[in-house]
Amino acid sequence: MSKVTPPRAAFIDHPVGRTFGPPHDRKRNEAVLSKALAELPKFTHPGEIRDLGDAWSPGGSRAWEDELCVEMLQDR
Amino acid sequence: MPFDYLPVMAQNSAPKPPRVLVLPSKPAWQPACKSVGESRVALLSSAAARLADQEPFIPREDLSYRKVSADPNAGEIIIDHHSGIGRVPKQDPEIIFPRTALASLAERGVIGSRAPFYFSFMGGVRQHQRIENELAPALAKELADAQVDLALLVPY
Numbered sequence: 001m002s003k004v005t006p007p008r009a010a011f012i013d014h015p016v017g018r019t020f021g022p023p024h025d026r027k028r029n030e031a032v033l034s035k036a037l038a039e040l041p042k043f044t045h046p047g048e049i050r051d052l053g054d055a056w057s058p059g060g061s062r063a064w065e066d067e068l069c070v071e072m073l074q075d076r
Numbered sequence: 077m078p079f080d081y082l083p084v085m086a087q088n089s090a091p092k093p094p095r096v097l098v099l100p101s102k103p104a105w106q107p108a109c110k111s112v113g114e115s116r117v118a119l120l121s122s123a124a125a126r127l128a129d130q131e132p133f134i135p136r137e138d139l140s141y142r143k144v145s146a147d148p149n150a151g152e153i154i155i156d157h158h159s160g161i162g163r164v165p166k167q168d169p170e171i172i173f174p175r176t177a178l179a180s181l182a183e184r185g186v187i188g189s190r191a192p193f194y195f196s197f198m199g200g201v202r203q204h205q206r207i208e209n210e211l212a213p214a215l216a217k218e219l220a221d222a223q224v225d226l227a228l229l230v231p232y
Binding site (some may be wrong): 001003004005006007011013015016017018019020021022023024025026029030032033034036037038040041043045046062065068069071072073074 | 078079081084085087088097098099100103104105106108111112117159160161162163164165167168170171172174176177178180181186187226228229230231232
């Protein structure tokens with residue numbers, strides 16, 4: 001995101017393609033969306049990225065990264 | 077430390093050259109004139125998402141877009157994007173195109189209202205100039221016509 005400077009960007013540390021949480025978790029979908037929208041008044045300049053501070057796994061595990069790499073390389 | 081997607085995307089593109097990330101030629105900043113609670117909100121997605129009865133996108137350089145009803149009960153969402161990450165969101169497109177969550181926020185008064193339609197197009201297209209000169213202005217006109225105050229683009 002930092003390289004293409006969208007006017008306002010909210011970053012969430014979820015795997016790409018799971019922006020609003022795991023499948024069928026409506027509570028989490030809504031919580032993430034609500035958090036992102038709540039950032040609107042805090043932006044002060046173009047290209048600013050605000051971190052929503054949300055981890056994918058409750059314990060902060062990064063094990064999802066290996067699985068995601070495999071998925072990303074499947075469309076070659 | 078956030079996951080570094082660019083090296084994996086470069087590996088994915090090989091033997092084609094890695095994607096070039098292009099800055100917009102014009103500044104895109106607009107002041108927010110209304111609060112979120114007063115705003116009409118629209119979603120945009122680069123997942124090439126559409127309703128099942130709409131014309132399919134053609135990977136990988138399709139520059140068209142689809143106008144999708146904001147009503148979560150309007151029909152099944154199909155994701156046409158070619159990316160390998162689609163296995164999970166195809167099980168539940170709400171995790172990249174949260175029509176149900178936005179409808180709930182509208183009902184609860186968190187946002188002013190939802191736009192009647194949302195928009196989706198193909199992400200990862202390499203024709204940057206045509207995106208800026210054709211696709212983006214067409215989407216901007218759709219949003220202006222629908223009197224949208226706030227558009228949230230969910231990258232895919």
